[in-house]
Amino acid sequence: MKSNEKSLEEIKKEIEFLRREIERHNYLYYVKNQPEISDEEYDALMDRLRELEEKYPQFYDPNSPTQRVGAPPAKEFATVRHTVPLLSLDKVTSYEEFMEFQNRIWRFLGKKVEIDYTATPKLDGLSIAVRYEHGRFVRGATRGDGFEGEDVTANVRTIKSIPMYLMSEEAAKLPVLEIRGEFIFHKDDFERLNEELAKKGEKTFANARNAAAGSLRQLDSSITAQRPLKAYFYEIVYVEGREFETHWEKLKFMEAAGLPLVPYARYCKNDEEVREYYENILRERENLPFEIDGVVIKVNRIEYQRILGQVSHHPRWAVAWKFPSQEAISTLRDVIWSVGRTGAVTPVAILEPVFIAGATISRATLHNEDEIERLGVMIGDKVVVRRAGDVIPEVVKPLVELRTGKEKPIVPPTHCPVCGAKLSKPPGEVIRRCPNRFCPAQIAESIKHFVSRKAFDIEGIGDKQVETLLREGLIEDAADLFTLEPERLEKLERWGPVLAAKIVRNIQNAKRISLPKFIFALGIPGVGEHLANVLAKHFKSLDALRNATFDELIQIPEIGPNTAQSIVDFFADEHNRRFLEKLFSVGVEVEEIREEEEAEKPLSGKTFVFTGALSSMTRDEASELVESLGGRVSSSVSRKTDYVVVGENPGSKYDKAKKLGVTTITEEEFLKLVGRA
DNA sequence: TAGCCTCGAGTTCA
DNA sequence: CTCGAGGCTA
Numbered sequence: 156m157k158s159n160e161k162s163l164e165e166i167k168k169e170i171e172f173l174r175r176e177i178e179r180h181n182y183l184y185y186v187k188n189q190p191e192i193s194d195e196e197y198d199a200l201m202d203r204l205r206e207l208e209e210k211y212p213q214f215y216d217p218n219s220p221t222q223r224v225g226a227p228p229a230k231e232f233a234t235v236r237h238t239v240p241l242l243s244l245d246k247v248t249s250y251e252e253f254m255e256f257q258n259r260i261w262r263f264l265g266k267k268v269e270i271d272y273t274a275t276p277k278l279d280g281l282s283i284a285v286r287y288e289h290g291r292f293v294r295g296a297t298r299g300d301g302f303e304g305e306d307v308t309a310n311v312r313t314i315k316s317i318p319m320y321l322m323s324e325e326a327a328k329l330p331v332l333e334i335r336g337e338f339i340f341h342k343d344d345f346e347r348l349n350e351e352l353a354k355k356g357e358k359t360f361a362n363a364r365n366a367a368a369g370s371l372r373q374l375d376s377s378i379t380a381q382r383p384l385k386a387y388f389y390e391i392v393y394v395e396g397r398e399f400e401t402h403w404e405k406l407k408f409m410e411a412a413g414l415p416l417v418p419y420a421r422y423c424k425n426d427e428e429v430r431e432y433y434e435n436i437l438r439e440r441e442n443l444p445f446e447i448d449g450v451v452i453k454v455n456r457i458e459y460q461r462i463l464g465q466v467s468h469h470p471r472w473a474v475a476w477k478f479p480s481q482e483a484i485s486t487l488r489d490v491i492w493s494v495g496r497t498g499a500v501t502p503v504a505i506l507e508p509v510f511i512a513g514a515t516i517s518r519a520t521l522h523n524e525d526e527i528e529r530l531g532v533m534i535g536d537k538v539v540v541r542r543a544g545d546v547i548p549e550v551v552k553p554l555v556e557l558r559t560g561k562e563k564p565i566v567p568p569t570h571c572p573v574c575g576a577k578l579s580k581p582p583g584e585v586i587r588r589c590p591n592r593f594c595p596a597q598i599a600e601s602i603k604h605f606v607s608r609k610a611f612d613i614e615g616i617g618d619k620q621v622e623t624l625l626r627e628g629l630i631e632d633a634a635d636l637f638t639l640e641p642e643r644l645e646k647l648e649r650w651g652p653v654l655a656a657k658i659v660r661n662i663q664n665a666k667r668i669s670l671p672k673f674i675f676a677l678g679i680p681g682v683g684e685h686l687a688n689v690l691a692k693h694f695k696s697l698d699a700l701r702n703a704t705f706d707e708l709i710q711i712p713e714i715g716p717n718t719a720q721s722i723v724d725f726f727a728d729e730h731n732r733r734f735l736e737k738l739f740s741v742g743v744e745v746e747e748i749r750e751e752e753e754a755e756k757p758l759s760g761k762t763f764v765f766t767g768a769l770s771s772m773t774r775d776e777a778s779e780l781v782e783s784l785g786g787r788v789s790s791s792v793s794r795k796t797d798y799v800v801v802g803e804n805p806g807s808k809y810d811k812a813k814k815l816g817v818t819t820i821t822e823e824e825f826l827k828l829v830g831r832a
Numbered sequence: 833t834a835g836c837c838t839c840g841a842g843t844t845c846a
Numbered sequence: 847c848t849c850g851a852g853g854c855t856a
Contacts, residue, residue, distance in 0.1 A: 361846065466837065493842085501842055513846090520843040522849055547847045548844055585850065586842090681852080683840045713838085715853050789855080 166207060170214050173204040177220040178320055185316035186415045218292055218312070218319035225313050225377025232305035232374070235296045237284055238333055239392045242301060243468055244451065244475040250430055253452070256474050257426055260454065263463050263471065270454060272423045273402045274432040275389055277449040277475050279545075280339030280367045284392065285311060287334075290327030292319045297372070301468075310371050313380035314338075322413035331395040334409060336388035336417070340366045341444045344383040362513035363446050389417040389451070401455045419443075422455070433476055440478070448545060449477035482541040482551060483516075485509040487534055490521065490565050492572045494596035496604050497680055498589040500568065500578060502527060504550050506538070512545045519548035523585050524567050531555070533562035571596075592730070598632065599625055601678050605633040609684050610676035611665045615658040623647060632734060633676075636662050637741040666742050670697060673745045679725045681718045689713055690722075695748040701726045701735075712762070712787065758786030758829070766809050767802030780829055792817060800825045 161169070177200050184190045184197075205221050208214065216222070247253045261267045282298035295311030297304040311317060321327050340348070345363040352359045360366035370382035391405045399405050403422050410416045419436065423429045429452055436443075436450050454460055454472040463471040486507040492500050502521040509516055519540060521527055532538060536553040543549045570577055571589035573596040578587045589597065602621050606613040613636070624630045629643055639662060644655035668676070674697075675687035682690070693711050694700040700722075708719035725731055763781050765788070777800070778788040792799055792811045799812040799819045812819050820828070 365846080468838090495842060497841070499842065503843075514844080516844075518844065520848075522842080526849080542844085543847050546844075549848080681840070685839060713853065717852060793854080 163211075166211055167214055170204065170207050170211070173200055173207070174216070174219055175320070176200060177204065178318060179322075181220065181315045182318060182322065182413050186413065220319075223313050223315060223380065225375065225380040226309040228375035229309065230374070232307060232372070234299075234303050235294070235306045236303050237296065237299075237301070238286075238331075240301050241282065241284055241298045241304075241335060241392065242465060242470055244473055245469045245471075246449075246475040246477050248477050248479070250433075253429065253474070253476055254426065259471065260459070260463060264459060269425050270459070271425065271456070272429055273406065273420060273453050273455050274423050274429055275417045275420045275451050276436055276443070276447040277451045277477070278337040278339050278387060278417065279364050279446045279448045280337040281364070281371055282335065282337055283307070283311070283371075283386070284333060284335050285317065285388075287321055287326075287329070287332045289330060290321040290332075292317070305372070307371060309376040310373060310379040311386075313376055314384055314386050316415045317386050318413045323408075323411040325397070326408065326412035329394060329396045331393065332391065332412075333393035334388050334414065335390040335392050336386050336415075338367045338371050338384050338386050339363065339445050340370075340383070341385060342446065343444070344385075348382065365513070385445075386415055387417040388414050389420070399457055401457060402453050402460075403455055423452075429476075437478060447478075448480075449475050451475050477544075480541045480543065480545055481512045482539050483509045483511045484537055484554070485516070485540050487532060487536045487538050487550070487553070489534060490527075492568050494571060494573050494589050494594060494600070496597060496600035496678055498571075498591070498594065498597050500571070500587045500589060502565070502567075504538075506540060506548075509540060511540065511548075512542050514542070516540060516542070516548045519550050521550060524587070525585050527565050533558075533564055535559075535562040595625070602630070602633045602636075604678050605676045606636070610672055611668060612672070613658075613665045614661045615654070616662070620658075632737070634734065634737040634741050634743075637666060637738075637743065667744045667746060669746050670695070670748055673697065673743075674700065677725070677731075679722055681721045686713065686718065691748060697745050697747075758784040761786040761797040763788050764792050764796050764799045764808055764812070765802065766799060766812075777825075784829060798825070798828075 177197070180190065180192060180197055180200070190197075201220065204219070208219065208221055245256070247256055257270060260270060284296050284298070284304065285292070286294040286296075292312070293308075294306065295308045295317075296306055299305060312319070321332070326332060340363040342363065345360070345366050348366060349359040360369060366382075367384060370379055370384050373379045388409055389406070391399070391409065397408075399408070406416060406420055421432055423432055433450050436447070440447065452474050454463065460470070460472040465471060487504055488507060489505040490502050491505060493503055494500055501523060504519045504521050506517055506519060521530075521532075530550065530552055532550060532553040536555075537557045538553050539551040541549055541551055567587065568578065571591065571594060574589065574591050574594040576589055576591035576594060579590050580587045591597070599621060602625070603618050605611055606616045606621065611633075616636070624636075624639075627647060629639060629647075630636055639659060641652065641655040641659045644650050644658065645652050647655075650658075669691075671688045671691035674682065674690055675684050689711065690700055694703065703722070703726075705716075705719050705723050708714050708722055709716055714722075758781060761781075763786055765777060781788050789796060792808050796812070796817045799808060799817055800822065801809055801819050802822055809819065811817075
């Protein structure tokens with residue numbers, strides 16, 4: 156090596172220095188808005204880094220600032236399972252409702268103490284989870300359904316306000332730090348983007364949220380790189396190597412790590428300060444640089460958060476206090492009655508089209524007859540319309556004072572609007588149903604259900620296609636799909652030979668299906684996605700489910716008498732039996748469940764109840780133990796209980812167990828059962 | 833038996 | 847997102 160040349164070691168040092176330095180300037184520019192150097196100086200650093208990286212490719216790093224221009228287009232986003240589910244938030248819309256939220260907290264804590272909170276604006280964008288390992292950015296994922304999202308690592312890398320290396324020493328040494336934030340467009344950036352898109356003759360975005368979603372979910376991340384997306388973080392969802400006592404501490408920690416923190420965050424020492432905060436933000440809403448739809452309030456003390464826990468979809472320690480949604484006035488033109496898969500007849504409002512929150516609304520659900528009665532709405536009324544959660548259109552109320560006298564009452568139909576059968580309304584139920592199972596509407600809806608994503612998932616067959624196929628007489632039921640021939644499809648309007656062949660292929664590929672999806676696809680009344688899974692897990696084969704008796708079914712947790720009867724009826728029905736046989740005869744194959752880990756766990760399917768004090772462990776520890784072995788713990792004895800574990804000084808649960816004839820075991824026997832003795 | 837929670841089934845628009 | 851209803855717990 157020539158003496159005037161730098162050693163590799165020195166090159167590596169310089170590259171690393173440049174990367175850190177550029178990252179630091181990114182932080183000063185994008186997060187702090189206080190650049191220390193001019194654009195020219197910044198460009199010079201980048202040029203030098205690029206030069207060195209080109210010459211010494213052995214020092215490649217995907218997190219280098221030079222890589223923030225985007226990666227080659229991907230074919231599709233990979234799915235990633237979140238380490239910790241990203242929950243949504245419960246919501247309130249008034250101070251009274253917020254106080255109910257606080258009352259619930261007091262109830263759960265078992266004491267009425269002053270609760271302190273953190274409050275932040277609720278950004279209206281796209282939620283993301285970002286993961287750092289040893290201070291280094293490793294992954295970005297969208298929220299998705301909360302459990303699984305899309306891997307958008309390449310896209311996230313192009314957002315320059317997101318550090319590739321955490322700045323504080325404390326954060327850099329954590330093995331894992333997973334944080335949650337929101338991608339948004341600032342209002343001015345959004346307008347500028349739309350102007351540019353319009354100039355180029357491209358489609359513009361209806362609102363800033365769509366722009367954020369559309370920009371992030373680009374398979375070609377170099378497009379994301381050119382969009383002025385902003386990211387703001389507000390939660391640490393998972394961390395290894397550090398404990399936090401308060402949420403406020405988490406926010407400060409993220410800020411110190413160089414992460415862009417959600418602006419206008421505030422500590423509130425009690426509910427009164429929360430109310431002030433809400434009112435301030437609401438007043439300032441128009442002046443904020445971005446769209447928000449409320450404020451997020453979190454219980455500050457992590458200890459309380461832990462005690463409060465969560466329900467399936469949201470934590471009990473946080474709430475979104477939403478602003479009133481945007482409303483508009485329209486005219487109720489008419490009410491039509493639509494017939495669903497189960498024959499349920501529901502009223503839909505036909506409205507004079509009106510633009511609200513980024514979309515033109517012309518229809519809105521009225522839910523059911525009781526709702527119409529409650530609203531007291533009539534055809535011809537001027538009505539207030541809003542988008543619930545800024546999504547689903549909803550009639551809020553009629554403007555009675557604007558009535559002309561020409562309004563007509565809304566009369567629920569006595570006969571099915573599709574097939575003319577007389578509707579039935581069981582006593583005590585709110586919904587009217589069409590009893591005709593051969594009603595064209597029910598047939599169409601059940602086929603749509605059958606092909607939908609969570610059932611047979613046949614790509615290329617959607618609502619429109621099902622209707623066309625039915626209208627053209629190519630199918631009469633879902634089983635007919637599997638014998639469709641491309642030659643017949645081609646003749647349909649707008650279905651070329653290529654498309655027809657592709658759809659037939661998709662249909663054939665869907666023939667093999669997992670048991671839970673198959674059960675869901677059948678559309679048994681009362682059995683949705685969740686119960687389909689429960690049933691599949693329990694019976695493991697379609698035959699076992701088909702032959703299940705009412706008594707067997709009600710033994711299963713979550714299956715009560717109503718659902719059990721519905722399932723028995725479904726499989727007893729001659730027409731349904733023939734339909735199943737037809738499915739098999741056209742080649743549908745249901746995969747049975749293999750003996751899974753879950754099933755092999757020693758306590759799976761067993762329910763435990765504890766009564767009295769245990770000597771070797773606490774109730775909580777015992778519960779955890781049972782659950783880790785696949786069992787369930789319940790707090791009261793029922794005939795579904797398998798074991799009642801009787802400790803010191805048992806209570807009434809012991810008597811109840813005796814009465815119901817449920818097995819009781821001592822602590823020693825319990826320990827033997829779980830393999831601890 | 834009431835109250836909490838989850839689920840199913842209906843809904844809109846781009 | 848909304849409602850009603852079913853299931854479970856207290």
